[in-house]
Amino acid sequence: DAGVTQSPTHLIKTRGQQVTLRCSPKSGHDTVSWYQQALGQGPQFIFQYYEEEERQRGNFPDRFSGHQFPNYSSELNVNALLLGDSALYLCASSFSTALGSPLHFGNGTRLTVT
Amino acid sequence: GENVEQHPSTLSVQEGDSAVIKCTYSDSASNYFPWYKQELGKRPQLIIDIRSNVGEKKDQRIAVTLNKTAKHFSLHITETQPEDSAVYFCAAFYYNQGGKLIFGQGTELSVKP
Numbered sequence: 645d646a647g648v649t650q651s652p653t654h655l656i657k658t659r660g661q662q663v664t665l666r667c668s669p670k671s672g673h674d675t676v677s678w679y680q681q682a683l684g685q686g687p688q689f690i691f692q693y694y695e696e697e698e699r700q701r702g703n704f705p706d707r708f709s710g711h712q713f714p715n716y717s718s719e720l721n722v723n724a725l726l727l728g729d730s731a732l733y734l735c736a737s738s739f740s741t742a743l744g745s746p747l748h749f750g751n752g753t754r755l756t757v758t
Numbered sequence: 759g760e761n762v763e764q765h766p767s768t769l770s771v772q773e774g775d776s777a778v779i780k781c782t783y784s785d786s787a788s789n790y791f792p793w794y795k796q797e798l799g800k801r802p803q804l805i806i807d808i809r810s811n812v813g814e815k816k817d818q819r820i821a822v823t824l825n826k827t828a829k830h831f832s833l834h835i836t837e838t839q840p841e842d843s844a845v846y847f848c849a850a851f852y853y854n855q856g857g858k859l860i861f862g863q864g865t866e867l868s869v870k871p
Contacts, residue, residue, distance in 0.1 A: 686861035700858045744790025744851035749801040
């Protein structure tokens with residue numbers, strides 16, 4: 645039973661470019677949440693997808709957007725990259741967070757913006 | 759607002775001692791509180807969680823306590839071992855508009871042999 649998988653594992657981009665990160669949730673999970681983790685900080689909530697819709701959003705600008713596909717996999721897109729976007733991006737899946745379900749994290753994508 | 763405060767930011771103990779990490783949350787409606795352990799370069803992994811209908815939960819050397827009145831919860835690790843060294847994150851579930859998990863800033867635990 646595969647856990648949460650993310651791709652790519654590492655990415656280097658230049659300021660102003662755009663990036664797409666991908667996530668496949670754990671089997672049986674229908675909800676995907678994305679987090680940004682800067683070095684030495686806790687994960688910061690970006691947004692959450694359920695039934696192919698953005699259900700929740702954290703305090704991130706519109707440059708951050710996402711999508712969820714019918715098979716529950718998800719993408720995170722970041723436009724007009726800034727140096728401050730350099731971080732570990734974590735995808736977490738769960739089964740319907742209505743009652744507060746444990747999140748299962750992927751290994752993350754390490755994004756470096758130069 | 760949605761906030762989880764975690765203390766201390768760093769904690770150093772001798773092997774065999776106990777370690778305690780404390781968190782406070784802001785939304786009285788929160789009722790799910792997980793703890794995650796993150797080793798260097800690895801994903802956060804759930805180690806224990808507690809719901810608001812329970813005041814304490816224990817799993818071998820790890821225990822979590824919850825005080826809903828004070829909006830405060832704590833992680834207790836007894837008989838610490840060097841392999842317990844990692845960053846620990848608390849989190850609280852906020853129900854607004856479907857629910858999301860908000861994390862504390864993390865505690866770097868170092869267990870010295």
